[in-house]
Amino acid sequence: MSPNHWEHFEHGADIGVRGVGETLAAAFEQAALALTAVVTDVERVRDTVCVEVECAAPPGTAPDEALLLVDWLNAMISEMSIRGMLFRRFDVQLAPGCLRAAAWGEPVDRKRHQPAVEVKGATYTALEVSRTEAGLWVAQCVVDV
8 A cells, every 4th residue: 555545434424534645745635535535436537627725824823734634625625616626636735834735626527426425524523633653644534424
């Protein structure tokens, strides 16, 4: 298994998304890929359209990587909803309290993508951003479906 990967974990009626990466940015990218995989098979999504996304901690607050993860995933959920798109490739750049990213995807094609559910939002449930003993980053939370 590649050090950079995503996975889901069960949590009641909702589902957890987890990104694992060699860097914090890679873990955030993989968490977003796990988010898309809640909706559809990511292999069915083409990366033809690029969307720029930016998230930042409110002025005067301390940078918090876990809260930034929730903001990032909610920004992607918003982009999916507003633009009617699914995303399969991400390039995340992190600075203290700030995330800038490019996300590539395409408009939803119901016949090809066969969306299973609509994700309503990322939550603080099971929220964690940490490093493993092996030095990999883990970024996870539960999303409301």
